[in-house]
Amino acid sequence: MPTNIKSFAALACALTVAFSSIFLVGCDRRSSESTGATAGSKEAAAPAQSTAFKSVDITGADYAKQLSLTDFDGKKRSLADFKGKVVFVFFGFTQCPEVCPMTMAELAEVKRRLGKDGDRVQGVFITIDPERDTAEVLKAYLTGMDPSFIGLRGSLDEVNAASREFKVFYQKVPTQDGKGYTMDHTAGGYVLDPSGQVRLFVRYGLGVDALTSDIKQLLASGSGS
């Protein structure tokens, strides 16, 4: 008897979660990386029951559809280059003290755990600090964590356009000594399925187990051939 009610409740919950996740991306704006991360882990706990995914399911979103930047070897890249793979897209900067290195290190661990299937997972890191993150810096940083990772950069305008397409926020924040700056940015990544559709928003701190499970599902559903 309660089946219909249950599925309706699940749907309503999923919609609420999807809506709040879009809102929360915006909420990262003013928060520093650490507070953003704390808020993220609290919010991330809720969606787990309403979907098979541990991340926030954003299947059908009308953004994160295109990308046009240059990789650290000077090659022009678009999302079409990664078709057939599950792609993890993250916006960050190499001087980030915690969120960026933790996120990419976790993704590297996920790839290792997946073994042979890990070859079909592509990590894409887009620098929001192209002034300091030269191609050389970006390449050393990423390939040091996983030789398959790709780093993308562009002019300030190009990076800004990409961040708008992915609904990612970032801004330069002067350091307290007044001598330099750091970057505030959205602490989460996007996962695209092998057909190139955006499927998940991964909040910072989700963890290796959950991310491995989510990516496994997308690899299984999108094997195609």
Ligand SMILES: [Cu+2]
């Ligand atoms: Cu960061």
